[in-house]
Amino acid sequence: MTTSTVPQTTADRVALARRIGTMLRPEVAERDRTGEISVTAFDTLRESGLSAALVPAEFGGGGATHREMGEILRELGRHDPSTAVTFAMHSHLVATQVWRHNHGNDASAVFEKVVAGAILVSTGASDWVGSNGRAERVEGGYRVHARKAPASGCEVGTVLVTSIRWEAAPGGPQVLHCAIPMAAPGVRIEKTWDTLGLRASGSHSVVLEDVFVPDAAISLARPADLWPPLLNVVIGAALPLVMAAYLGIADEALYFATALVAGRTDPHIFQLAGELTNAHTAAADLIEAMFIGSDNLRFANTDDYAARTLSRKTVAAETLIETVRLAIETVGGVGYSRTCELEMRYRDVHGCLFHPLPRAKQTQFTGRVVLGSGPLG
Incomplete structure (x- = not known):
């Protein structure tokens, strides 16, 4: 992959992610049943240049911004949640190295590997x-x-x-x-x-x-047992990307539910559609705030920044899950059926609870930082 073949604009990258997601979509339900990862998906992400999109252009990558990478993951999440969340794991490691590069550290060895096709675990x-x-x-x-x-x-x-x-x-x-x-x-x-x-x-x-x-x-x-500043960096680099993938799951749930009930005039449908939109808007705004705060991977390495990012993650997770739950309630009993894709999306979106930090640990972390006691007891 050379710089000239890597998509260069946000629209190009998101369109490419949409094409890949559309290609993968027909096999998603079967892979959900079997539990098998899509090797094809990651071969395609590598060959397309999206796996190196975050690598700065001077190192042969796409030079995408943090937010642009989030848009890629969000689009993939609409089509193939498992692939999107897994790809976010690779992407956040690259993002961490971009933060290091932006702060004067040498990240060239990792960049070279990623441009050559490495997928990081x-x-x-x-x-x-x-x-x-x-x-x-x-x-x-x-x-x-x-x-x-x-x-x-x-x-x-x-x-x-x-x-x-x-x-x-x-x-x-x-x-x-x-x-x-x-x-x-x-x-x-x-x-x-x-x-x-x-x-x-x-x-x-x-x-x-x-x-x-x-x-x-x-x-x-x-x-081993002291809070490492490295984790502030990882939190700030990773969580916006990870949550963007889950936002894609919620995007598709919203689209699916509103399309399915379009034309109905039952008062309770209007009520539920409004609640659904509120939850989705809150989640999207929180995740957007995470990207704004990251300052394109130039954010300050501080406990305060990590605590705020983690707070946004917890509340975003709650509203993402509520979005998909409301999508099911809006469409009615069909949403409870395994023949409806909302059933899989409701299971998948719950994964956001378990990324660092789970709610109870996050509130303790943030509370300690806010009260001046530091992240760890």
Whole structure:
């Protein structure tokens, strides 16, 4: 993929996402039934240049803005929720590197991999602050053992972006952030993802058994049980993109429901359509505010910014779920049937609850920051 072949405008990128989504749509229901990820989807996203859309143009990528990437994910979410949410996992890792680049750090190695076709797999949601696994210091690097779940897209990914706990580090436990090729010896996938929704996201467990990680692959070593500023960056880069994919799910639920009841004049239908629109508008406005706040991945690395982003995520999640619930209520009993696509979308949209941070953890995080106690107890 060269710069000249990567879509260059928002309209071009969204139109391309729409074409890809339309192509994928006929198989979505079957993949929801079987739980199989679409390899074709990720081959197409790679070949189309969308997987490298966020990479700055000077590194061979598309130079898309943070908001533009959100629009791509939103459009995909209308057609294929599992693919959109999984693609958001790759995209947020790229976005984090763009933030680093914008703040004077060298992110060229990751950009080169992504432009060459790498699909990045994140384990950050389960690792969070303390991480897990076991690292042992050896000559030239570490031997690591861990089980990472969920790891969305691991079956189609090429690089695992993860962290490992090094309990025996001099000076106290550390967390080692690293990138491990999915094809490295000792890396395997266990197909453990069997869920209510987003069944075709391939969010299985990645098992690391005596995997060698060279020193050069360690991007950061930090104290294991202190809040790391890196996570402020990840929150600000990731959550707008992730929630944009879920907004696409709600967009399609709104469209489907209003199209299905068009022409009806029952008073309660007008009432429900108004409530449905209110919920959708609130969700869309909150997610737009997240992108405005990100300042195209130039936001300040502060606890306050992370706390505000997390607050918006929680409220957006509640209103997204309410949107799809109201879509079902608006269309009536048919929406409760598995023959209606709203049933799948209602299951899928609930996935937004489980991205960092779930509501109870978020409110504690934000409350501590607002009251000056810092993110962690």
